[in-house]
Amino acid sequence: MPALTNVITLSLLHPVDKTPVQSWTFEKESVVRIGRxxxxxxxxxxxxxxxxxxxxxxxxxxxxxxxxxxxxxxLAGQRIEKKAVQDGLVIRLARSGPNIQINLVSQTRGMSSIHALIAKQEAARKSS
Structure with missing residues (x-):
């Protein structure tokens, strides 16, 4: 079976309506750095x-x-130093800084994202 990799997408959220205004996707990086x-x-x-x-x-x-x-x-108003990421998590940089939403996608290496999604849906359908 092919190895899985976690694709991570970071979205800068609008300060008022919390919708994404810019996004970055990383497929191969093991460390992603954010700052000025x-x-x-x-x-x-x-x-x-x-x-x-x-x-x-x-x-x-x-x-x-x-x-x-x-x-x-x-995270939810509480300062964090180290935290496991769950899909959809929203962090704030500084008390009054920007909000970043973190989305995770498990993807089979060598497959496109859409193919990985279809494979995941088919596997779920077969197991039900």
Whole structure:
């Protein structure tokens, strides 16, 4: 059976209506860095975002968030330093900074996303 990889999509959410205004998808990276510096994978120009603010690490168990910024990373108003990522999770960079939604897709290597989705739906249908 082909190996699975987790594709991660990060979406910057509109500050008022919480709809995505920009998204980034990473299919092969094991670490994704977010911050104000241009050396990051996702660059956000906000005064409250640290130059190197947060890192997402792919582990054997899935993705983890690691706060590396001095202004903190928040989940539901609570500061976090390290946290396992679940699909749809929304983090805030600093107390008043931008919101980022994290979406995860398990994908079979060598297959397109749509083929992986169809395969997943067929497997679910067969098991029911």
């Amino acid at each position: 510096s241009v050396s990051n994978d996702v660059v956000l120009y906000s005064a409250v975002v640290s130059r190197h603010h947060v890192e997402l690490h792919q582990t054997p168990d899935g993705w983890e968030i690691h706060n590396v910024g001095i202004n903190g990373t928040f």
